[in-house]
Amino acid sequence: MDRAQTVYERYKNEICRIGWRVQYRARKINRVECPLLDNIQAGTNFTQASENKIMIEQITEGLPAFEKSILYKIYLEGYSEAEVAKQLNMSQQAVSKWKKKILSQLSQTTKLLD
Template sequence: MEENTIGYYRRELERAAWRERYYQRKKAAREIAWSDSGRENEQADPGEFEAECAMREYLELIPFDNGRKVMRALYAEGKTEAAAAAELRISQQGVSKWKRKSLEHLRRTLDL
C-alpha cells in the first residue's frame, strides 16, 4: 500500500513537471516565432498557469529547503540526480536522500 502511494505521488509530480516543461517549450517556441516573423504571440494556454500553480503547491508542502530544491531540479527542470547534485553542490546520494525524504513527506501530507 505504501509503495503504491509513493508511486502515485511520484507519477503526479512527474506529470506536473512534464506539463510545466512542455508549456515552457511551447512558450519559448512562440517567442522565437514571434521575434523571427514579427507577428504577435498567440494567447497563453490556460493549462500552463494551472500546471505551474499545482507544481508550486506541491513544492510548498515540502518543509525542507534542500528537498524543494532537489524536487524542483529533478521534476520541474528535468535534471538527472547527478546534474542536480553538481548544481546544488551535494552528493548524488544526498540528492537521492532528499528526494526520498520529500516524496515520503508529500505522501504523508497528501494521504490525510
C-alpha cells in the same frame, strides 16, 4: 590446449564486460528525469497548464527551501540527480535519498488532503 582455453575465457570475459558497460550506459541514459512541466504543457491547454503549475506550487510551499530546490531542479528544470548533486556539492546517492524522502512526505500530505 590449456593456453587456448585461457585465451578463450579471457576474451569471453572481456566481451561480457563490454556488453555490461553498454547496458549500463543505456540504463543510465533512460534514467534521466524528464521535466514535469514539459510533459504537462505538451498535452494540455494553457488553462490546464496554469492550474497544474499553481497546484505544484501549493503542494511544495510547505517544504524548506533546500528540499524545494532539489525537486525543482530535478522535475521542473530537467536536471539529472548527478547534475543536481554536483551543483549542491553532494553525492548522487544523497540527492536520490533526499528526493525519495521528499516525495514520500508529499505523498503523505496529499493523502491527508484527499
